[in-house]
Amino acid sequence: MATFYVTTPIYYINDAPHLGSAYTTIVADVLARYRRLRGADTFFLTGTDEHGLKIQRAATERGIEPQAFADEVSELFRQTWPKLGCAPDDFLRTSSARHKRGAQAMWRRIEQAGDIYLGHYTGLYCVGCESYYTDKELEQPGGICPTHKKPAELVKEESYFFRLSQYQERLTRFYENNLRFVEPESRMNEVKSFVAGGLEDLSVSRTTFNWGVPVPGDERHVMYVWFDALSNYFTALDEPADNGKYWPPDVQLVGKDILRFHAVYWPAFLMAAGFADDELPRHVVAHGWLTYGGQKMSKTLRNTVSPVALAEAVSPAVGVDTVRYCLLRSISFGHDGDFSIDDVLARYGADLGNTLGNLLNRVHPFAVSEPGLTPAPDGPLETALFEAIVTAAREAAEAWDHVSPTRALEATWVGLAQANQYFDKAAPWAAKKSEPARVPTIVSAVVRALEAMSVLVCPVMPSVSAAMRAQLGLAPLGSAIGHDQWPLSLPAARAELALVRGEPIFPRFSPEKVAELRAAFTPH
RNA sequence: GCCGAAGUAGCUCAGUUGGUUAGAGCAGGCGUUUCAUACGCGCCGGGUCGGGGGUUCGACUCCCUCCUUCGGCACCA
Structure with missing residues (x-):
């Protein structure tokens, strides 16, 4: 039986869902619906990534527990997708018990394989921000923290490391044997050249905050965000009924910004956990950024657009479908694109x-x-x-x-x-x-x-x-596992037609409505 | 700085390994029809394929160079 497993990234809950995450989720939903029509037993996973210092701090600022904060924002995401016609089969939260269990199990597997060890992480740390920065993020010269206008300090912290350096050769071989592992091709080349440039071991735990998945056997540490987050694609299935049935992912959609984590770290983690090459994800597909009306969306510019609000404004009946169609039709997939x-x-x-x-x-x-x-x-x-x-x-x-x-x-x-x-x-x-x-x-x-x-x-x-x-007098399409409904041959003629003339599905907009929509959704 | 991608008709983009008159959709123009949401169908695109140079019998398609834009160059969700 053909199965199909598609994932979106789990979205970080430092912001409400925006057009970009909507785009990713819609693409995943469309692929899932397509595969279902083709008769595949399909599983579509999305969720939220809820750990990390930023969330902990945001919660503290509001005087609530991180879990309460996460509950609130995660719910925002969960409720958004149905409003855009998306029907994920599962919604995984990294703060859930099942995910923590799964992430810890994954940790142990890698640890037992000998690819996790205790060491020290050194980085540029801003005391005011209580977090590490890269050279690029700091104002140069001098490594000045942009928020506190003070130089970041070189700090050493105990940390567990993943032996990423051990996987350069095997990753390279894997890419060579799976030329389309990353798509589009230009991104595959980026990944290859990144790996060819040499891999260093990866810090996978932190002690500077505690809002995360505890490291099994050493609760002073929490897993560093990527170890925790990436494992979601596996932990979501890590239930007796599903595990093995859908694994591995057929398509993992990611934004181009997080490609490396999915195309390098993630397969390396899995290799270390004992997965064979043919048990690794099949395709990691990277898409580009969206601009809206030619402008980059940002909260500070206050020109973010809510896809849900847009859909509702276009039409209560077909606005969602219209937005889905336009996003997919207008954006040349893989490239940055504009939506207006x-x-x-x-x-x-x-x-x-x-x-x-x-x-x-x-x-x-x-x-x-x-x-x-x-x-x-x-x-x-x-x-x-x-x-x-x-x-x-x-x-x-x-x-x-x-x-x-x-x-x-x-x-x-x-x-x-x-x-x-x-x-x-x-x-x-x-x-x-x-x-x-x-x-x-x-x-x-x-x-x-x-x-x-x-x-x-x-x-x-x-x-x-x-x-x-x-x-047309027909029932809506349903998904029937094993039954390919795609019209690859002539549709059968029916002697009896029971057409029902309804209102036009896409009624023409009045000039007034066009003006209203333009006024409401043209960024300034 | 290094590596890579892109720069094609007003707009958005396609253009396999180089080969007869460079394509599509939208917009616009003309015509036509009247079944339909003034909708459909047909016709109309003389664009130096970013600039320059080169290779070749022949290049949008290969090489060099320049310009512009955008990515990647490890712990940023």
């Missing part, structure tokens, strides 16, 4: 309203006049249409398999365009007068095309898919 309200408006009108919505809408008048449908065998026009649809399905599948949302949606929309073209060529309005017997054939063909398109569109726009299918 003008882009949303343009795509809502053109791609969604005109091409997709209108196609569905224009078939209805003919369908209602043809209740007892008896389509003739397909002619050349119909055959050409179905070939085009199947090609679109195949190309979209190929693109989804390679985590290329933009390409997948392009292929999908080629299918929709072909259906519109077919409708014009077949011209049922003319056939009605000249050759009435052909009308049922034409209606049937377009309905079958639309049925196929409702599948192709489903991973990205599940509610639109359901709305389309409702108008």
